[in-house]
Amino acid sequence: MFKPSNMLIWCCVRYYLRTCAAKGQSSDTIRGKYSGLKKFFLWCLENDIRKVDRINLDVMDGYMEFLNAYRIPATNKPLCQNQKRNLVEFVKVFVKALHRKGIMEQNTLEFIELPGKEYTLPKGLFSEYEVERILDQPILLGERGYRDKAILETFYATGIRRTELAHIRFSDVNFEAKELTITHGKGHRQRIVPISQRALEWIALYWQRVRPIFANIGGCDYLFLANNGNQYLPNKLSDMVAKYVKQAGFKRHGACHLFRHATATFMLDNDADIRHVQVMLGHASLSTTQIYTHVSQKKLRAVYQRTHPSALSNVELR
Structure with missing residues (x-):
């Protein structure tokens, strides 16, 4: 070069x-x-x-x-x-x-001060009921619906990124151990995450009945195939998920990441250790995962009601 x-x-x-x-x-x-x-x-x-x-x-x-x-x-x-x-x-x-590389004699920006970092809360979070409503949408659409249902269930069960899902191969799915190997993680980091029995059953159904139809078109060896039989492009996954979010009656920005947010928030609400959630999501820094502790309101409300003197008092207003 x-x-x-x-x-x-x-x-x-x-x-x-x-x-x-x-x-x-x-x-x-x-x-x-x-x-x-x-x-x-x-x-x-x-x-x-x-x-x-x-x-x-x-x-x-x-x-x-x-x-x-x-x-x-x-x-x-x-x-x-x-x-x-x-x-x-x-x-x-x-x-x-x-x-x-020796192109510049000095690193002239070595001491530059970057603008401050802003930690924003995820927007458009779904409740468990709303997630299930979205998950119910694809089964109305025949063969493509079975594939899309398997994709949505995988997103929800694992909280993986859309690029990570696009690179899953069938050999990455361990049905016996109920685990999924992520080989294309951010920063080239690989990890193994648990996956629910429900998601595995939809993957198996898709693999046996539907995937051969798409595979005959393109011959690609990735697990989830697009309509042309080739690997799913990340932006096409977002379009597909956004379609079902809208079809379920929700007007919210975002698509695949909404399931990722839901996975993290629900796990923390149900007393998961934050470091376990960090590993699950593949975050390099714990500070990224800690954003979800601010949106895990179910646990916060319960602790507040149990510990704050104002909440414990039963003063009647006259």
């Missing part, structure tokens, strides 16, 4: 993204870096900044000022704190990589 022959920002961006791909980073990760660095590059052009050796802390102060004033065209809303942090971090990591 040849290094860029000049210091032009976009030439260096393309080289950097190729090195990311060579390291085996996921297409979603590279796509995010491409989008973020393109936004920075366009801002640099408007400010007559052409070469990477001009990127320094003063330049980044100007870029962060731009991000603070930026409004998303579709909604006219400002960027959230995490979006601004990610956009700045894309540039920081980019410059650090160029320095390591």
Whole structure:
């Protein structure tokens, strides 16, 4: 892989993204870096900044000022704190990589202060009744319905990400131990998670009766196949799940991740240890899992009623 022959920002961006791909980073990760660095590059052009050796802390102060004033065209809303942090971090990591490769003499952003991180609560959480209502929708649609039902049950039983589900093979399912091996976890981390008997039965039914129909079209060896017989694309999984959420009568943003949120919240509500939930979801940091302790209201209400003096008092108002 040849290094860029000049210091032009976009030439260096393309080289950097190729090195990311060579390291085996996921297409979603590279796509995010491409989008973020393109936004920075366009801002640099408007400010007559052409070469990477001009990127320094003063330049980044100007870029962060731009991000603070930026409004998303579709909604006219400002960027959230995490979006601004990610956009700045894309540039920081980019410059650090160029320095390591010897393209830049100094890591000019080594001491940059990133915008603060914001922890937001998951939105649109479902109750157990609402989840079951969504799960009931696919069985009305024949062969595709059996497949979609098996997918929804797997999402709900395991809380896995959509990319992780798309890469499951039949050999990853252990029916006897009631376990599912995740081979395509975030950050290339593999893990084994439990899966319910109910989900396993739907997977078995789909495998025996329905999957051969799709397999004859594309011949792909992944467990869940799209209508063309090939591997399911993550965005198509989201479209499918969103369809059933709407069909169940719910108007909420999000799709596959809503089941992930539900899995974490229900387990914590029923006294699961937070570290077990962390392993289940494949979170690298416990702080990510701790977000769900703030939305686990069932346990909080019970503890409050049992422990707070105001809740324990039986004062009658006159």
